[in-house]
Amino acid sequence: MRLTGLATLIALVSAPAMAETPLAVEIVTAKAVPDERVYSLTGEIRARDELAVAFPQGGRIAEVLVDAGATVAPGAVLARLDAVQQEQALRAAEAGLSTARADHRQASENLDRQEALLDRGATTRIARESAEDALRIAEGALAQAEAVLDRAKKALADTEIVAPGDATVTSRMAEAGQVVGAAQPVLELALGTGFDAVFDVPEGMMTLGPPPERVTLNAIDRPEVTFTGRITEVSPVVDARTGTVSVTVGVEDPPETLSYGDPVRGSVTLSGPAHVILPYTVITALADSPAVWQVDPATMAVSLKPVSVERYETGTVVLADGIADGAMIVGRGAQLLYPGRVVRAVEAGQ
Structure with a gap:
C-alpha cells in the first residue's frame, strides 16, 4: 500500500510538469x-481624329x-511641290483660251454679217450656213480650251497641301527636296481638339471580366x-508580336497642359465577390492541396484545413x-505545428 500511494503522489506532483506548454504563434x-x-x-x-495628308500627284517637294x-x-x-511644269501648262492653257475666245468672237461676228447680207440678197444661203458651221466649231474649241484651263488650274492647285480645317501637325514625314509619289503621306494632322489615350493591354487581362465604365488617367510627368x-474601342485582333490588344480610351476632361504624344497612366478597379485574404505566411500544404492551420477557439488546438487559392498577390493570398x-x-510560427498542438496568440513581430 505504501508503494502504491507513493507512486500516485509522484504522478500527481509531476503531471503539471509533463503537460505541454502552448506554442506562441501569430x-x-x-x-x-x-x-x-x-x-x-x-x-x-493621341488625336481622336487623325488625317494623313498627301499630294494627289507625284513630284519633288519644294x-x-x-x-x-x-x-x-x-x-x-x-507644303508645296516643284510646280514649274504646272505653271507652264497653265500659261499655255490661258493662251489657248485667249485664242479660242478670239476665234469664237470672229466666227460669231462673221455669222451676223452673213445673216445681214442674206437678208439683203447679197450672199448665198450656203455661205451663211458655212459661217454657222464655223461658229459651232469655234464654240467647241472654246469649251475645250476652258476645260484645259480648268485642268491646268487644278494641277497647279494639287502642288500644294492645304489644311482642311483647324488642326495640329502631329508628324512630319517628308522634307524639302524629297521626291514623293502620288498619295504618299507627307504630314499627319490632328483634327479638332479631342484626345484619346491608347493602351496595349496584355491579352490575359481581357479575360478578367467586362471592362469598367471609367478609367482614371494620370500624366506620367x-x-x-x-x-x-471612357473606353471607346477595343481592337478585335491580338497583336501577334506583342500578345496585346489595343484599347482606346476617350478623354472626357483633358487638362489644359495635355498634348499629343504625352505618356499617361491608366488605372481601373475591378470588383468581385468577397474573398478571404490572408498573409502569405499562413500557407502550408497537404499532399494534394494547399492548407492552413486553423485554431479551435475552445481548446486552442490546431488542425490542418485544405483550401483553394484564388490567386497569389504581393504579401497576401x-x-x-x-x-x-x-x-x-x-x-x-506555423512551421512548428502538428495536428492537435495547443497554441497561444502573440503580437506580430514577437
Missing part, C-alpha cells in the same frame, strides 16, 4: 472582404512650311494631374474557399 482572424483589384498600364495620348506641333488654320498652305476617360469568415488561422 494568429490571424480570417475576414471576407470585397475583392477589388487595381490594374495600371502606361499608354500614349518646301514644307510647318513642323510637328504647329497649329494651322483652315486653308493654310502646309505630372502625377498630380488626374482626369478620366486570396482564398476561393475552405475558410469561413471569422476563423482563427495561424500565421508566423
Whole structure:
C-alpha cells in the first residue's frame, strides 16, 4: 500500500510538469472582404481624329512650311511641290483660251454679217450656213480650251497641301527636296481638339471580366494631374508580336497642359465577390492541396484545413474557399505545428 500511494503522489506532483506548454504563434482572424483589384498600364495620348495628308500627284517637294506641333488654320498652305511644269501648262492653257475666245468672237461676228447680207440678197444661203458651221466649231474649241484651263488650274492647285480645317501637325514625314509619289503621306494632322489615350493591354487581362465604365488617367510627368476617360474601342485582333490588344480610351476632361504624344497612366478597379485574404505566411500544404492551420477557439488546438487559392498577390493570398469568415488561422510560427498542438496568440513581430 505504501508503494502504491507513493507512486500516485509522484504522478500527481509531476503531471503539471509533463503537460505541454502552448506554442506562441501569430494568429490571424480570417475576414471576407470585397475583392477589388487595381490594374495600371502606361499608354500614349493621341488625336481622336487623325488625317494623313498627301499630294494627289507625284513630284519633288519644294518646301514644307510647318513642323510637328504647329497649329494651322483652315486653308493654310502646309507644303508645296516643284510646280514649274504646272505653271507652264497653265500659261499655255490661258493662251489657248485667249485664242479660242478670239476665234469664237470672229466666227460669231462673221455669222451676223452673213445673216445681214442674206437678208439683203447679197450672199448665198450656203455661205451663211458655212459661217454657222464655223461658229459651232469655234464654240467647241472654246469649251475645250476652258476645260484645259480648268485642268491646268487644278494641277497647279494639287502642288500644294492645304489644311482642311483647324488642326495640329502631329508628324512630319517628308522634307524639302524629297521626291514623293502620288498619295504618299507627307504630314499627319490632328483634327479638332479631342484626345484619346491608347493602351496595349496584355491579352490575359481581357479575360478578367467586362471592362469598367471609367478609367482614371494620370500624366506620367505630372502625377498630380488626374482626369478620366471612357473606353471607346477595343481592337478585335491580338497583336501577334506583342500578345496585346489595343484599347482606346476617350478623354472626357483633358487638362489644359495635355498634348499629343504625352505618356499617361491608366488605372481601373475591378470588383468581385468577397474573398478571404490572408498573409502569405499562413500557407502550408497537404499532399494534394494547399492548407492552413486553423485554431479551435475552445481548446486552442490546431488542425490542418485544405483550401483553394484564388490567386497569389504581393504579401497576401486570396482564398476561393475552405475558410469561413471569422476563423482563427495561424500565421508566423506555423512551421512548428502538428495536428492537435495547443497554441497561444502573440503580437506580430514577437
